[in-house]
Ligand SMILES: O=C(CO)[C@H](O)[C@H](O)COP(=O)(O)O
């Protein structure tokens with residue numbers, strides 16, 4: 001099955017004092033990945049809906065919010081209202097994931113659910129139809145610039161097989177340590193949406209890196 005491959009740079013390693021300008025450096029990105037951290041679900045703190053709303057106003061690229069927060073059932077709707085086109089909550093934090101996914105969709109955004117590296121996908125097989133995307137973390141959430149965890153590759157394959165079995169249109173996103181060295185492994189395993197933070201923002205030309213990542217993923221997906 002041919003998949004539509006998308007690159008979504010994370011601004012976690014961008015210059016937070018100049019976020020509008022930083023996003024303007026990745027004009028060919030499909031989405032801008034915004035990592036929201038609350039210092040409770042993960043030991044790091046970034047920004048909240050006010051900042052995200054300002055960013056949404058500054059770009060025509062849609063925002064892909066990744067909420068690493070303790071109470072997504074309460075706070076996720078605010079990110080739809082802030083203008084995000086996709087909102088991802090962590091299943092380890094959500095109290096009622098089906099209800100939350102339905103609420104995000106009802107408010108007009110794509111609903112997505114994230115799994116940490118050690119969280120299995122199989123218990124959620126029956127709710128894939130409720131989700132527009134599943135995010136598989138390929139590092140422990142909390143910080144950019146970590147090493148890609150190869151141990152997640154079998155889970156990417158199993159998630160793709162479950163999606164094919166159920167015939168759902170759910171996208172499969174990978175996040176953490178994705179680079180020119182690792183993106184092919186992810187695409188071969190079945191991922192179709194690729195978050196890359198440090199790989200993009202440590203490049204001299206971030207938009208050229210987006211193109212290079214896209215080309216590598218495409219060649220691996222069709223191999
Ligand atoms: O969710 C994240 C961390 O929790 C980030 O999206 C991710 O780490 C991106 O940065 P990098 O590509 O440098 O790993």
Ligand SMILES: [Co+2]
Pocket residue numbers: 010033034035066175195
């Ligand atoms: Co992320």
